[in-house]
Amino acid sequence: MEIPLHISIVLIxxxxxxxxxxxxxxxxxxRWGPPLLQPYYDIVKLFRKGSxxxxxxxxxxxxAPIVCMAAALTSSMLMPMGGLKAPLPxxxxxxxxxxxxxxxxxxxxxxxxxxGSSFEGMGASREATFSCLAEIVLFxxxxxxxxxxxxxxxxxxxxxxxxxxxxxxxxVFLLMGGSYYMVLLxxxxxxxxxxxxxxxxxxxIHEVMVLDHSGWDLGLILYGSTVKLFVLGALLIxxxxxxxxxxxxxxxxxxxxxxxxxxxxxxxxxxxxxRLRLNRIPQLLMVAFVLALVGLLVVLNKGM
Amino acid sequence: xxxxxxxxxxxxxxxxxxxxxxxxxxxIQLFALQSFILSLVPLMVHxxxxxxxxxVGTFILKVVIMPxxxxxxxxxxxxxxxxxxLISYGKTLLLGGFLIxxxxxxSSRLDLPDKGISNLLVPCAFSxxxxxxLLLVSRFKAITQIIGYLVMExxxxxxxxxxxxxxxxxxxxxxxLDIFVGVLVMGIVVNHISQEFDSAxxxxxxxxxx
Numbered sequence: 001m002e003i004p005l006h007i008s009i010v011l012i013x014x015x016x017x018x019x020x021x022x023x024x025x026x027x028x029x030x031r032w033g034p035p036l037l038q039p040y041y042d043i044v045k046l047f048r049k050g051s052x053x054x055x056x057x058x059x060x061x062x063x064a065p066i067v068c069m070a071a072a073l074t075s076s077m078l079m080p081m082g083g084l085k086a087p088l089p090x091x092x093x094x095x096x097x098x099x100x101x102x103x104x105x106x107x108x109x110x111x112x113x114x115x116g117s118s119f120e121g122m123g124a125s126r127e128a129t130f131s132c133l134a135e136i137v138l139f140x141x142x143x144x145x146x147x148x149x150x151x152x153x154x155x156x157x158x159x160x161x162x163x164x165x166x167x168x169x170x171x172v173f174l175l176m177g178g179s180y181y182m183v184l185l186x187x188x189x190x191x192x193x194x195x196x197x198x199x200x201x202x203x204x205i206h207e208v209m210v211l212d213h214s215g216w217d218l219g220l221i222l223y224g225s226t227v228k229l230f231v232l233g234a235l236l237i238x239x240x241x242x243x244x245x246x247x248x249x250x251x252x253x254x255x256x257x258x259x260x261x262x263x264x265x266x267x268x269x270x271x272x273x274x275r276l277r278l279n280r281i282p283q284l285l286m287v288a289f290v291l292a293l294v295g296l297l298v299v300l301n302k303g304m
Numbered sequence: 305x306x307x308x309x310x311x312x313x314x315x316x317x318x319x320x321x322x323x324x325x326x327x328x329x330x331x332i333q334l335f336a337l338q339s340f341i342l343s344l345v346p347l348m349v350h351x352x353x354x355x356x357x358x359x360v361g362t363f364i365l366k367v368v369i370m371p372x373x374x375x376x377x378x379x380x381x382x383x384x385x386x387x388x389x390l391i392s393y394g395k396t397l398l399l400g401g402f403l404i405x406x407x408x409x410x411s412s413r414l415d416l417p418d419k420g421i422s423n424l425l426v427p428c429a430f431s432x433x434x435x436x437x438l439l440l441v442s443r444f445k446a447i448t449q450i451i452g453y454l455v456m457e458x459x460x461x462x463x464x465x466x467x468x469x470x471x472x473x474x475x476x477x478x479x480x481l482d483i484f485v486g487v488l489v490m491g492i493v494v495n496h497i498s499q500e501f502d503s504a505x506x507x508x509x510x511x512x513x514x
């Protein structure tokens with residue numbers, strides 16, 4: 001019973017985040033903007049269409065969107081959301097959590113190479129470069145959390161124990177949250193790293209890899225990326241707003257308000273910043289790396 | 305204690321951001337912000353009249369006067385950004401992370417008589433000193449170098465918080481005055497460099513003739 005509930009929450013609410021980001025950006029630009037539910041309309045529209053496959057592609061190209069969606073949904077099984085416990089926690093699932101996104105990225109890169117287009121190959125190489133830098137930071141943050149809580153299960157690492165160390169190690173949370181936010185922006189191809197709105201520029205990263213997908217497949221990729229945003233965002237909310245022993249309802253409300261504030265903040269970042277030049281992106285991730293490193297040093301220094 | 309830790313970490317954080325920044329205007333603003341947080345630290349360590357005077361003195365000098373002076377200077381010599389640092393930004397950041405690690409290592413070995421305040425104070429002070437030092441050696445523009453020097457001084461100021469109760473106020477005021485005069489002299493030097501060479505890069509000072 002828990003698993004369908006978890007999946008339905010993720011599936012129902014994840015496109016809303018994109019809608020909030022879109023509305024925020026429109027507000028800053030002084031426009032009315034697309035309706036809040038536009039991502040839902042987009043996904044439904046794409047699901048109703050048929051797919052076109054190039055004759056040079058193989059089954060990998062068709063499998064990629066399904067694998068992406070499946071990986072994102074599976075990772076949501078490990079993530080507690082507000083009052084809801086994670087349905088499938090096990091010892092060391094933190095590696096699976098990171099590995100699932102690695103798998104999704106791997107199959108997307110293969111699919112991009114599968115089309116034989118040099119344009120997509122370029123995007124694939126960029127995606128690989130930046131995500132491997134982001135992954136180091138992600139794991140440093142995981143190490144900090146593991147050291148603080150002495151646990152290796154994701155749902156326990158972000159639970160009660162973490163919230164009790166807020167008072168002793170508040171500074172570490174600041175560093176960890178800051179560096180993880182940069183990872184979040186990188187992983188979800190949001191603005192300082194990648195511009196999700198451009199489709200015809202040589203500078204784009206993630207969007208260039210899905211150029212050849214259409215219809216149902218494109219819908220799955222879009223949906224999968226919103227699920228990824230939701231689950232990775234939920235991790236940040238769980239770190240900054242750890243669950244405590246109050247009623248499920250209050251925790252759920254807190255969780256969803258937190259997610260909306262997160263989407264708002266991403267919209268604000270996207271409105272205030274321009275996309276960074278490609279050679280400046282490693283520098284951004286380097287800042288995230290140094291932040292996480294300092295956090296780790298502080299934790300080690302405190303001997304916790 | 306939580307607030308002191310937060311302040312110390314944000315001082316180191318701002319140091320890291322200064323390292324990775326290439327716009328002079330933003331660098332000065334970041335330095336002012338760092339000094340503002342720094343000026344609050346004495347109040348958290350030893351609340352009292354002594355700390356109050358020190359805090360206000362630091363605030364006036366480092367948050368108000370010096371940034372104003374810098375803004376005046378960059379308007380005067382019209383430079384906007386550090387075009388070519390000696391070590392590229394990415395490498396500087398990585399080196400900065402390494403140096404912070406070294407700072408934590410050193411301070412864990414250091415045998416201090418008094419560890420009562422916060423066990424983050426000494427490592428953070430060392431880290432900020434290291435960051436300032438790195439900024440000083442890795443940049444060519446005179447103004448960035450002065451900011452590097454001041455960031456280093458911020459670290460020394462942090463370190464001096466350990467001895468806040470024991471140091472006479474006169475000594476601290478003397479130090480602040482020294483720094484102010486130092487920066488003033490450096491400002492004049494920058495002005496002269498830019499008048500002589502049409503740029504504020506210290507590379508020009510390597511040659512014997514202009």
